[in-house]
Amino acid sequence: MSTQRSDYRSKTFLKSQVESIVDFYYPACIDNELGGYINQFRDDGSIYDATTKHLVGTCRFIYVFATAATMLEKPEYLEAARRGVKFLLNHHRQPNGGYAWVLDGLAINDATNHCYGHAFVLLAYATALKAGITEAAEPLAETFDLMERHFWRPNDQLYVDEITPNLSTVDPYRGQNANMHTCEAMIAAFEATDDKRYIDRATTLAKRVCVDLAGQSNGMVWEHFKEDWSIDWEYNIDDPKNLFRPYGYLVGHWTEWAKLLLILEEHNPEDWMLPQAKRLFDAAVDQGWDDENGGFNYSISPVIDAGRASALGLPAGGGEVIDTDRYYWVLSETIAAAGLLAERTGEQTYWDWYDRTWEWSLANLVDQQHGGWYRILDSQNQRYDDLKSPPSKTDYHPTAACWELFKRL
Numbered sequence: 001m002s003t004q005r006s007d008y009r010s011k012t013f014l015k016s017q018v019e020s021i022v023d024f025y026y027p028a029c030i031d032n033e034l035g036g037y038i039n040q041f042r043d044d045g046s047i048y049d050a051t052t053k054h055l056v057g058t059c060r061f062i063y064v065f066a067t068a069a070t071m072l073e074k075p076e077y078l079e080a081a082r083r084g085v086k087f088l089l090n091h092h093r094q095p096n097g098g099y100a101w102v103l104d105g106l107a108i109n110d111a112t113n114h115c116y117g118h119a120f121v122l123l124a125y126a127t128a129l130k131a132g133i134t135e136a137a138e139p140l141a142e143t144f145d146l147m148e149r150h151f152w153r154p155n156d157q158l159y160v161d162e163i164t165p166n167l168s169t170v171d172p173y174r175g176q177n178a179n180m181h182t183c184e185a186m187i188a189a190f191e192a193t194d195d196k197r198y199i200d201r202a203t204t205l206a207k208r209v210c211v212d213l214a215g216q217s218n219g220m221v222w223e224h225f226k227e228d229w230s231i232d233w234e235y236n237i238d239d240p241k242n243l244f245r246p247y248g249y250l251v252g253h254w255t256e257w258a259k260l261l262l263i264l265e266e267h268n269p270e271d272w273m274l275p276q277a278k279r280l281f282d283a284a285v286d287q288g289w290d291d292e293n294g295g296f297n298y299s300i301s302p303v304i305d306a307g308r309a310s311a312l313g314l315p316a317g318g319g320e321v322i323d324t325d326r327y328y329w330v331l332s333e334t335i336a337a338a339g340l341l342a343e344r345t346g347e348q349t350y351w352d353w354y355d356r357t358w359e360w361s362l363a364n365l366v367d368q369q370h371g372g373w374y375r376i377l378d379s380q381n382q383r384y385d386d387l388k389s390p391p392s393k394t395d396y397h398p399t400a401a402c403w404e405l406f407k408r409l
Helices: 005-009 011-025 053-072 075-092 115-130 134-150 174-193 194-218 252-266 273-289 304-310 328-345 348-364 396-406
Strands: 041-042 046-048 052-054 102-105 107-109 322-323 387-388
Touching: 005 011, 005 348, 011 396, 041 396, 052 053, 052 075, 053 075, 053 115, 053 174, 075 115, 075 194, 107 273, 115 174, 134 174, 174 194, 174 252, 194 252, 194 273, 252 273, 252 328, 273 328, 273 348, 328 348, 328 396
Parallel strands: none
Antiparallel strands: 041 046, 041 387, 052 102, 102 107
16 A cells, blocks of 8 residues: 555545455454354464454454444444344353453353453443444443442542452452553443543543552553552563563553543543643653664563662663564554644644654554554564464454544544
8 A cells, every 4th residue: 555644634544444454354253153253363364263252352343343334334334243242242241240251152261350351341332332233222331330339449449450250359450451441431431322420430540540640650651550559560570471461661551541531631621631641642652662663662661769679679770671562552542642632732743653653554564465453563573473363352453543533633
């Protein structure tokens, strides 16, 4: 694809990107035997695992198809989203109201209740409802109520991360990622229903993470916390490539929060939102972008003063790159944040980043032959394998970026 930079802001370009993503998955992802979707694809579109059903993958496919149905005006995508809603209700949802994390076919493989997963359940129902799938309205409200009873902690004004399958025991780990995606889901729920409780909750979560908790870490968003929401500087320090809880600052979450703060500001403006969005974005591109090869390094070590470092047994200083891999979702979120910041502020530097990140992504991450985005590249921008869509991917991040930009640019 040869695209001029000026075209990146056009609705035609954004629609073409979503169409390319959906064309890669559809209709091969429709599981006519078990219901729901097949999630695991190689780069060429062949399926390498037809039975694993990840909660996040199911929800993200609902998001992709509901969004594509609206954006591209194709009713077959709405039906694809509707079948996902049905599968979510009939198979992931358990008798106690929680949603199983992983299914093997229709059998439960892991019934752990993850706030991260339930955030995507909420997002899936909200997006389906916005697209016109009215049967998503009741489970949307039910999911909020379930999370209110089991995950929400009024004293902390935040959600816990993980609860056992019987909803009886809460894991002591606390994390910002689940709360960030719950914030995203609450915004979508508000857009779908106009119910103020959702946007109020989204605002509370954003301020707690991006202002209060970030106050413990030099104004930047840290990932991992202890049960009392004090920072855990050592969590997964020996597992920096953990899929859901890697060690270090994740610059992609800084730009993702920047995007969410700008969307939140449109619905419920507060004077801290734009300055913090700019601060997070500016730090991400300053510390994460690789000037030599392009793309974003994935994670950065924490900046710790000498006294605290000595007490923790960690080296003082910090700010060094930990993981040099380039993840597709980091570029997607940065593209969205750059575009929204440029539109909001009119500042040319954000348009420059918008163009630069699109150009690099089209050259390195977007599969121009088969469609879809490659999941991960090394520091030399080379793929590790040919697994384009392992469980839970579905290219929801670039779809969401294109949709949020499509509505505004």
